[in-house]
Amino acid sequence: MLISRDQVLDPDIGLHGALFGGGMMARMDKVAAITASLLSRNRRFVTLKVSELVFHSPVHPGEILEFHAAVAHQGRTSMAIQIEVQVYAPVTDVRRDVTSGEFVMVAVDEAGHSEAILWKQEALRSASAPRPGRGDGA
Numbered sequence: 281m282l283i284s285r286d287q288v289l290d291p292d293i294g295l296h297g298a299l300f301g302g303g304m305m306a307r308m309d310k311v312a313a314i315t316a317s318l319l320s321r322n323r324r325f326v327t328l329k330v331s332e333l334v335f336h337s338p339v340h341p342g343e344i345l346e347f348h349a350a351v352a353h354q355g356r357t358s359m360a361i362q363i364e365v366q367v368y369a370p371v372t373d374v375r376r377d378v379t380s381g382e383f384v385m386v387a388v389d390e391a392g393h394s395e396a397i398l399w400k401q402e403a404l405r406s407a408s409a410p411r412p413g414r415g416d417g418a
């Protein structure tokens with residue numbers, strides 16, 4: 281499901297004229313936390329693990345990012361969220377894949393101990409819907 285959109289600005293750019301990788305990782309981590317909150321009734325999630333983070337294509341200033349998320353694994357206190365980031369060009373409706381990665385989020389109580397996830401079944405169904413392919417409209 282589409283979680284959010286964001287635009288890349290000049291201050292986000294690293295040494296090689298493209299989006300700094302750490303900036304992309306921070307945005308994806310925030311999207312993983314938002315996704316976990318949307319899918320459950322738990323108040324707090326923390327990131328436990330990030331894996332298979334791949335930067336497929338550089339991102340340039342002015343480009344619009346789209347963050348798509350799907351649940352890759354449902355655990356008792358954790359969920360693995362697959363995040364696919366695409367650049368979307370509104371003029372042509374063309375998309376290109378730029379970054380992907382899997383984030384394991386754990387629900388925690390006030391003391392920071394893991395707790396059972398209270399799933400929202402309807403939100404889970406939309407989280408398993410396919411993301412748009414390249415060239416699809418918004």
Ligand SMILES: CC(C)(COP(=O)(O)OP(=O)(O)OC[C@H]1O[C@@H](n2cnc3c(N)ncnc32)[C@H](O)[C@@H]1OP(=O)(O)O)[C@@H](O)C(=O)NCCC(=O)NCCS
Nearest residue numbers: 326327328329354355356357358359384386388392393394
């Ligand atoms: C997340 C945290 C609360 C988990 O604590 P813990 O003692 O390992 O908790 P548990 O043993 O109950 O495991 C919690 C869940 O993580 C899963 N898990 C633990 N290690 C894992 C790993 N290496 N890979 C995938 N899942 C893992 C467990 O299977 C469990 O999920 P489940 O209930 O769905 O099966 C603790 O590690 C923590 O606070 N980490 C720091 C988080 C943080 O600060 N993140 C921000 C980074 S700057």
